[in-house]
Amino acid sequence: MQELSHFIGGKRVAGKSGRFADVWNPATGEVQAKVPLASKDELDAAVAAAAEAQPRWGATNPQRRARVMMEFVRLINRDMEKLAEALSREHGKTLPDAKGDIQRGLEVVEFCIGAPHLLKGEFTDSAGPGIDMYSMRQPLGVVAGITPFNFPAMIPMWKMAPALACGNAFILKPSERDPSVPLMLAELLQEAGLPDGVLQVVNGDKEVVDAILDNRTVMAVGFVGSTPIAEYIYSRGCANGKRVQCFGGAKNHMIVMPDADMDQAADALVGAGYGAAGERCMAISVAVPVGDKTADALIEKLVPRIEKLKVGPYTDGNDVDYGPLVTPQAKERVLSLVQSGIDQGAELVVDGRNFNLQGYEQGFFVGPHLFDRVTTEMDIYRQEIFGPVLSQVRAGSYEDALRVAMDNEYGNGVAIFTRDGDTARDFAHRVNVGMIGVNVPIPVPLAYHTFGGWKKSGFGDLNQHGTDSFRFYTRTKTVTSRWPSGLKEGGEFYFRAMD
Numbered sequence: 001m002q003e004l005s006h007f008i009g010g011k012r013v014a015g016k017s018g019r020f021a022d023v024w025n026p027a028t029g030e031v032q033a034k035v036p037l038a039s040k041d042e043l044d045a046a047v048a049a050a051a052e053a054q055p056r057w058g059a060t061n062p063q064r065r066a067r068v069m070m071e072f073v074r075l076i077n078r079d080m081e082k083l084a085e086a087l088s089r090e091h092g093k094t095l096p097d098a099k100g101d102i103q104r105g106l107e108v109v110e111f112c113i114g115a116p117h118l119l120k121g122e123f124t125d126s127a128g129p130g131i132d133m134y135s136m137r138q139p140l141g142v143v144a145g146i147t148p149f150n151f152p153a154m155i156p157m158w159k160m161a162p163a164l165a166c167g168n169a170f171i172l173k174p175s176e177r178d179p180s181v182p183l184m185l186a187e188l189l190q191e192a193g194l195p196d197g198v199l200q201v202v203n204g205d206k207e208v209v210d211a212i213l214d215n216r217t218v219m220a221v222g223f224v225g226s227t228p229i230a231e232y233i234y235s236r237g238c239a240n241g242k243r244v245q246c247f248g249g250a251k252n253h254m255i256v257m258p259d260a261d262m263d264q265a266a267d268a269l270v271g272a273g274y275g276a277a278g279e280r281c282m283a284i285s286v287a288v289p290v291g292d293k294t295a296d297a298l299i300e301k302l303v304p305r306i307e308k309l310k311v312g313p314y315t316d317g318n319d320v321d322y323g324p325l326v327t328p329q330a331k332e333r334v335l336s337l338v339q340s341g342i343d344q345g346a347e348l349v350v351d352g353r354n355f356n357l358q359g360y361e362q363g364f365f366v367g368p369h370l371f372d373r374v375t376t377e378m379d380i381y382r383q384e385i386f387g388p389v390l391s392q393v394r395a396g397s398y399e400d401a402l403r404v405a406m407d408n409e410y411g412n413g414v415a416i417f418t419r420d421g422d423t424a425r426d427f428a429h430r431v432n433v434g435m436i437g438v439n440v441p442i443p444v445p446l447a448y449h450t451f452g453g454w455k456k457s458g459f460g461d462l463n464q465h466g467t468d469s470f471r472f473y474t475r476t477k478t479v480t481s482r483w484p485s486g487l488k489e490g491g492e493f494y495f496r497a498m499d
């Protein structure tokens with residue numbers, strides 16, 4: 001059995017705690033590796049080493065730091081196939097989807113090559129007689145990122161690239177379910193020229209997360225994962241005086257207006273609902289057609305498309321639509337939520353419970369499910385299912401549909417499908433959700449915009465990537481400077497306004 005490691009001081013380091021977690025191959029149902037779960041002492045040592053390495057890295061000029069990012073981009077492209085294979089093997093997603101996961105991370109690294117421009121400060125010449133004022137952005141020191149299983153390449157890159165480009169040292173605590181790609185990325189960064197100790201990958205579970213939150217040297221924590229853990233990390237991190245941003249779970253709606261192109265809407269729903277087996281924070285899990293006629297038409301279009309979906313292991317080629325869930329527990333949870341939907345009176349239009357794949361009977365596959373006549377009181381509506389289950393909530397009018405999305409406690413993404421510009425514009429302005437798609441089902445902003453949800457999908461005041469990430473990972477220092485022209489004056493005892 002393969003034993004994975006941490007990445008500390010520029011090399012792979014075996015775990016010392018004696019505690020391990022299983023890493024599955026979700027397609028076969030076998031445990032393929034063990035990942036060490038670090039202790040508080042291991043974390044504290046990794047932070048102390050990072051704190052030693054950071055001042056030199058922070059003093060390296062931004063252009064040189066950006067060059068490390070440039071080389072990192074080249075190396076990721078060089079190793080794309082290898083990274084995608086490792087990602088699919090541990091996560092279960094298809095190879096094209098694994099490459100998308102890497103690509104969306106890579107694009108943030110590309111954005112970070114602009115660090116010299118993004119870190120430029122502000123300057124006011126002659127703010128007063130002989131007085132100049134300037135603000136600079138300085139790194140925080142040692143910062144940390146705690147990331148989820150569902151994007152094991154993209155989200156670690158969203159966290160570490162801006163943090164490192166800003167001159168910080170970074171502690172990455174990836175998901176214990178698929179830790180191989182983050183370790184490979186750390187090696188590539190080192191090959192790209194990142195000095196030893198500036199990036200430490202410390203694997204683990206709650207014990208190491210708590211150690212990060214309580215470590216006084218760690219100045220900021222960026223988290224992505226489920227909402228209960230996001231709330232916990234946000235409150236404990238803030239209570240310890242850290243800068244914290246946490247991105248949580250989601251329940252994303254797609255409003256389908258009667259004037260929408262139904263084929264386009266059905267295609268979008270199938271891709272956004274079942275892609276990656278529904279294990280995406282931007283997956284559409286609720287369709288909200290306006291009017292019964294629209295709802296019936298949508299079901300008619302959806303059913304044949306769903307029945308055609310090809311579910312299988314990533315090794316079966318590029319025409320597989322989605323793979324298994326990540327763990328046996330995830331499969332069990334999804335199936336029990338499906339049962340609750342049936343028990344609470346939703347209409348199961350497509351039943352994926354008895355899905356079986358010859359040769360992969362032990363894999364964590366779940367067939368696609370479609371529920372109609374779901375109400376907002378049901379558990380399948382209230383909970384984030386994170387599986388291949390699409391629910392249809394029928395709305396009587398546009399205002400009703402808008403209210404469904406607005407009353408939901410999550411606010412990550414939402415989409416509207418319509419041919420009417422006025423409706424689309426009204427929706428985008430009024431809905432209380434962070435990322436909106438107009439005839440676009442998964443509106444994930446590109447690297448140079450920012451990504452973040454509202455309500456229980458996001459905690460903290462800055463988003464991920466884009467310019468916000470450069471704000472999050474730096475702090476502002478403002479200098480007021482005067483070079484007297486020779487005459488010394490006495491002290492002043494009033495709060496001076498600039499003349």
Ligand code: NAD
Binds near residue numbers: 147148
């Ligand atoms: P998770 O919350 O179980 O785990 C996320 C991280 O927190 C992991 O590194 C894990 O080790 C750690 N963790 C787990 N339990 C902990 C505990 N009790 N105390 C401290 N740390 C703990 O999430 P997941 O299952 O890995 O990922 C799926 C979730 O992430 C979904 O809810 C999904 O919507 C969300 N997600 C959100 C975004 C976003 O940007 N909003 C993006 C991707 C995923």
